[in-house]
């Protein structure tokens with residue numbers, strides 16, 4: 247594998263909680279979000295333009311829709327979004343979701359085009375109220391996991407047989423057997439354990455070699471892991487502590503885009519990392535795989 251170049255700043259966006267990076271292969275543009283800033287962005291590397299849209303409530307993730315437009319996981323639930331008109335169409339409240347105690351967070355589409363997104367507590371509670379949901383193409387929503395702390399990175403292998411999932415406070419990556427025909431998951435087991443000194447595992451994406459990239463919140467880095475051995479293969483340092491999500495993009499899917507956060511940092515910490523909240527890119531020497539769009 248080629249050596250990684252140095253990460254470069256793409257956008258000095260100063261996002262509060264930049265997140266949700268995903269490459270839209272149909273448009274050759276990068277979508278990302280500011281969860282706390284309630285905005286969805288579309289960055290076009292060809293022009294340098296970064297279009298922003300206020301979606302009116304906290305937004306946990308964004309995915310492209312196969313028929314055009316975008317899907318969001320908003321604080322209250324799943325929604326369609328037309329970035330051209332700014333129109334948000336909220337779907338019915340997902341089962342067991344109480345927006346007073348939890349909000350939607352990270353999520354992506356599985357290889358069959360179902361949209362998975364999970365929730366996290368807004369306030370500390372003895373039992374974590376987070377869940378992992380699956381929105382099918384027919385608009386139906388199911389609870390797939392309960393007792394989730396902070397639902398984060400989710401990815402599926404190229405052979406469509408395994409799903410990787412990060413519940414951040416557990417500091418690990420779990421794998422499930424995934425049935426592409428039905429969307430069922432089974433046989434949960436831990437495949438990667440994250441040492442505390444690396445920070446907390448946040449967003450993730452798979453590369454074409456089947457290795458998992460994980461954004462390290464409070465870890466000043468993005469890391470590459472072999473999910474079959476649990477071994478850490480590579481660490482790319484960033485000039486910001488709170489690296490939140492990662493996605494391969496560009497015409498050859500060889501550019502790794504990274505988002506970051508500035509929320510919760512003290513003035514002193516912000517002085518030491520003035521680019522916090524920015525979007526970065528790096529060429530890590532390996533290609534990614536195309537992200538799935540929502541088929542509904």
Ligand code: CA
Nearest residue numbers: 352398448449
């Ligand atoms: Ca996240």
